[in-house]
Amino acid sequence: MKDLKISFVIEEIPSYAISYNADRRKSFEIQAFDGKMDISIVYDFNSSPLMQSSNISLGDKVELVLMPHRIELYINGVLTDEEWPAGKILFNKDDNIISDLTIAVEEYTEKKKNEPSIVSSFENADGWHPGGGVFVGDCMPYRKDDEFHILYLKDRRHHQSKWRLGAHQWNHISTKDFKEWYVHPTAIEITDPKEGSICTGSWIREGKKEYLFYTVRMYDWSPAPIMRSISDDGYHFEKDEKFGFTLPDKYDTGRARDPKVIKDDNGLYHMFITTSLMEEKRGCLAHFVSDDLDNWRDTGKPVYIAEDETEPECPDYFFYCGKYYLVYSLHGKAYYMYSDKPFDEFKVPSDPSIPCTRVPKGAIWGEELVFVGYVPWEGRYAGTMEFKRAKAKDNGELVFE
Numbered sequence: 190m191k192d193l194k195i196s197f198v199i200e201e202i203p204s205y206a207i208s209y210n211a212d213r214r215k216s217f218e219i220q221a222f223d224g225k226m227d228i229s230i231v232y233d234f235n236s237s238p239l240m241q242s243s244n245i246s247l248g249d250k251v252e253l254v255l256m257p258h259r260i261e262l263y264i265n266g267v268l269t270d271e272e273w274p275a276g277k278i279l280f281n282k283d284d285n286i287i288s289d290l291t292i293a294v295e296e297y298t299e300k301k302k303n304e305p306s307i308v309s310s311f312e313n314a315d316g317w318h319p320g321g322g323v324f325v326g327d328c329m330p331y332r333k334d335d336e337f338h339i340l341y342l343k344d345r346r347h348h349q350s351k352w353r354l355g356a357h358q359w360n361h362i363s364t365k366d367f368k369e370w371y372v373h374p375t376a377i378e379i380t381d382p383k384e385g386s387i388c389t390g391s392w393i394r395e396g397k398k399e400y401l402f403y404t405v406r407m408y409d410w411s412p413a414p415i416m417r418s419i420s421d422d423g424y425h426f427e428k429d430e431k432f433g434f435t436l437p438d439k440y441d442t443g444r445a446r447d448p449k450v451i452k453d454d455n456g457l458y459h460m461f462i463t464t465s466l467m468e469e470k471r472g473c474l475a476h477f478v479s480d481d482l483d484n485w486r487d488t489g490k491p492v493y494i495a496e497d498e499t500e501p502e503c504p505d506y507f508f509y510c511g512k513y514y515l516v517y518s519l520h521g522k523a524y525y526m527y528s529d530k531p532f533d534e535f536k537v538p539s540d541p542s543i544p545c546t547r548v549p550k551g552a553i554w555g556e557e558l559v560f561v562g563y564v565p566w567e568g569r570y571a572g573t574m575e576f577k578r579a580k581a582k583d584n585g586e587l588v589f590e
Contacts, residue, residue: 193282194297195253197290199226199245206288208280216280219290221245228253230260234276234408235352243269254297255280258382270322271345273356275382275408304374306424314339314362314370315576316564324571326357327503328561330552331392333423337554338363339561340376340392340401344571354385354408359401361424373424376401380428383408388446389503389548395452395482399423402460404446412442415462415485434485440475441465441500449504450482453531458482461492461504463517472500474517476532492532493517505550509558510581518548523562527585538586545577556580558587 195217197206203222210216217230217238226245229238241253241262254261255278262270282294311317318325326342342357350356359377364370377387390403399420404413412435418426436445440462447463460477472495476488493515495501501517508514512527515535523543526535543549549562558579566572579587 191282192257192297192299193255193280193294195255195292195294197251197292199247199249199251200290202245202247204289206286206290206292208284208286210279210281210284214279216278216284219288226251228262230255230272230274231279232274232276233279234274237352239272239274239352241270241272256297256299258380258384268321273351273379273382273384275351275385302374304425306373306422307371308374309372311370311372312368314364314367314574316573317370318566318573319343319360324566325563325574326571327389327548327550328563328574329359329389329391329550330559330561332552332554333363333394336363336365337367337552337559338392338423339574341563341574342387342389342571343375347566347569347571351385351408354406357386357388359387359403376426377403377418377428385410388413390447391449391451393450393452393458393482397421399426400450400482401426402448402450404448404462406446407443410443412436413445415445415448415460432483436462436464436475437487439467440473441467444500445475447503449506451506456480459506459532460485461506463500463502463504465498465500466491466494469494470498471495472498474501474504493526493535495519503548503550507551507553507558509553510585512581512585514551516543516549516551521547523549523560525587536585540586543577543579543587544589545575547575549575549577551579 206219208216219228228241231238252263260272324344326344329340331338340359343360348355361373361376385408386406388404401418414433418428420426436442445464449461458479461474465472473491474493476492477485479485503518505516513531514527516525524541528535545562546564547562549560551558551560560577562575564572564575578590
């Protein structure tokens with residue numbers, strides 16, 4: 190089916206619309222009452238409809254855009270809600286609509302985005318979230334020259350979007366002074382209905398190219414592929430459709446996620462991936478290597494193996510003040526270890542915890558480490574951004590502000 194746009198004006202409250210397809214199955218429903226509008230859209234992927242909601246007033250112009258990979262709800266030209274579907278939509282352009290609204294249905298063509306490098310700006314990112322129903326999930330800080338960048342998982346509905354698959358995408362902000370922050374174009378979007386969520390990953394530069402590595406949680410929980418996007422300027426990224434691989438069956442392939450990619454002093458690339466060892470039934474950080482960022486091979490020796498089935502999430506790794514640091518989170522709480530050697534012989538400090546509320550990762554800024562995580566909103570997934578600074582003692586242990 191071609192993309193569609195459903196348009197109408199709120200002429201009275203309450204008002205409603207119900208659509209039935211040729212099989213007399215309800216395909217979508219609109220209810221506007223008491224200053225709020227709810228829209229339910231039905232797909233064959235799941236028995237529960239996807240919902241769109243917004244505050245409305247008399248005279249508001251409503252536009253609902255239906256695409257295979259995304260739903261967008263606009264009120265007077267402003268995006269107020271969105272969802273990410275899967276499967277076949279039951280609504281058809283020729284369906285019978287019973288309504289007291291005057292509804293227009295037309296074909297829609299998505300316009301190619303040509304966004305500038307800087308979309309907008311704001312002050313102070315500590316305790317911040319974008320607003321408009323959007324919250325901050327897992328964060329991925331990155332130092333690029335004299336700029337501190339943060340990629341974070343854009344979250345609507347606290348991980349409940351797309352039938353609780355999350356439907357996360359990567360948003361992007363940066364600063365030079367930690368006072369004024371710049372909002373950049375979305376780094377990675379969901380562009381295929383089979384993508385359930387874009388999981389956490391990492392950023393690495395090679396030559397004149399910027400690479401984002403990540404896994405995609407598939408809508409049917411089939412093996413999650415490690416993917417990448419590439420940019421020439423560090424602000425506009427394109428998915429590399431030719432790249433992708435899945436883990437061997439000795440790992441839990443459906444739950445593979447959060448690849449951290451680094452380059453060692455000899456030019457070899459390393460990737461740590463959150464997963465589990467199937468036979469041992471223990472969470473781990475699988476360790477893969479590559480000579481060229483294109484072809485990856487399993488070392489056969491995870492860089493970290495958990496004591497039980499708990500999977501170490503959102504791994505991070507960096508060299509700081511003469512030590513190698515490995516960071517990971519268990520049940521959302523972050524821990525670190527350090528070593529005099531790369532990838533081996535890690536020591537556990539007297540207090541290994543990192544005092545960010547949820548899944549922080551770090552980047553070096555001047556003489557400090559800056560960790561960025563998030564504080565859950567009302568105890569649910571995603572919320573507001575959180576920062577913690579740290580310095581290293583002579584023995585390698587970190588001291589947090």
